[in-house]
Amino acid sequence: MIKATNLVKTFKTGDTKLTVLKGLDIDVKKGEFVSITGRSGSGKSTLLYQLGLLDHPDSGKIIIDGVEVSKLSERDRTGFRLMELGYVFQDYAIIPELTALENIMMPLLMKGFDMKKAEKQGREALSRVGLLDKQKNLPSQLSGGEQQRVSIARAIVHSPKIIFADEPTANLDAETAMVVMKTFLDLNREGQTIVMVTHEKEYADMTHRTLFLNEGILENK
């Protein structure tokens, strides 16, 4: 499903250069639930941005679902994200003027669903993360954990081929974190491919495979 080879990403700040990804390879099969761990600052988010088409690597090749995405135009990359990918950002990233339900409906509306159908499917996604009763709340009327769950619901609502989740449990208490993990595991059982970044061994151990990002490359654990 995902095959990335020889990814290199370097950041320049003033005179100092920091190469975060140093010829990294990753291969994720369809239906796999893969977790990526590593020290803070090791480049986990950076890697996920490259795979999620939010950033361009300096070099290397990324093939997702048979498409060499590095060659797509900016417009088509946006289209690809809409049709194929779901992304859970490290800090929820939901739109403040939209209610929980409306936030979740955005990808569907963009895909051309009519309002009714988008609402129905949006509610299903919300109930998956246990937030149906908060559908009319604005983000400011939701707790941090609830906002995180809205962002997860938004990432799964349009049945993407792959879900990328950057520390989806980081801001949640153990109980809520378990709800989120259970959601991911359920989805995975239904065939969903998931790549999740996490700090916590406990949650990493629930996935099929854990990769350790160290010195710019991935190691199996």
Next chain:
Amino acid sequence: MFKFIKKRFFTDFKNSLRVGFFLALRQVKNSSKWTNFLIIGVMTLTFLNLVVVSGVLVGLIDGASNAVGKRFLKDIFISNLTEKKFILNTTEITEILRANPNVEGFSARYTEGGKIEANYKTKLRQDDIGDEVSAIFAGINPEDENKLTGIKSLLIEGEFINENDFDRVVLGSMLLDQYAKIESSSFPTLSGVGIGSKIRVKVGGYTREVTVKGIIKSKVDELDRRIFFPEKQFRNLIGRFDLNASEIAVGLKDGASPIEMKNYLNNLGFNEFAKIQTKEDAEPKFLKDIKKTFEILGNLISGIGLAVAAITIFIVIFINAITRRKYIGILKGIGVNARAIEIAYVFQSIFYALVGTIFGSILIFGFLKPYVDAHPINFPFSDGIIVATLSGTMMRVLVLFIATLIAGFLPARIVINRNTLDSILGR
């Protein structure tokens, strides 16, 4: 398999439109009341500026030309050919006019240049000159003239002359010191002349002493520089016994076409004895020139107002987009395309323009214009009205919309085109 690669342009655009509209709606609804209030205020004022300023400027001149038409030229103005002092065969023309069902009324006037002297009794030496001014002497039938132009309503002092008055005259206010608008050596005025004053008139080789019976003041300079005699005495005075007038103002019934009437009279061959003009033809050239100048001026002022509105919208949208950069990035991140977000901002600016236009229109057409129509702005040369035609207003609305559209689109585009990830992470 990868449907997104096939360019489904129209469905794409339709979806972008829908999402853009949805986002715009939520944003306007959830943005601060005061911001909305202020932007709509600016748009309303811009619209007023666009329509009213040029409307008043043009309206001033329209008011002046209305006054000239109402009080002096009427619908058809027949005057002597340049090489003649009067209209030959006047009676033939007046008979035709009297018989024509489209003619509401007319007034034949006998005019002649002359001089008026005042204060000649108080001058010290024989060869000192008293106050002396040039004026146009007009002999009129007071009843005909009043029926046609309502001249009696212009009286500001005294009484109007009767048909049979003798050596009694009505003066236009511009001949008199106390009413003259401007101190000017090219238009000298008489001082100390009022109702009952004796003045000396010199016309057609005669000098007579006459008494001032009334004074009129209008918005038409041409009238205010005249001295009016009853036609009977005046014709005797200038030796015009043949009833040939110098000008005939003709009023037509509502709905009758002045151009048709002009052609009709021309076809009868009257153009050989007289100049036959519609009001528009006869209108003084300076009025037309000022009208053009004022139109340009009005458009200039409107243009500046438009630019200010466009810049306001630009700044508002720019600040809005910049502060919402993160969310714009997120939207793009989850696959909402840039066009949809641009459309959201364009919709917002159009919304402000629309509401501003609606408020502005209500203000103008509901209050301002009816009020000014009922109480014209009192300018020296005109009863100013606001000229705002539907087509002219529509044109301005269109311009306003295009300007806001661009002013909303550009800043949105600048911000939206920034790198998605940078926007999300705020770098």
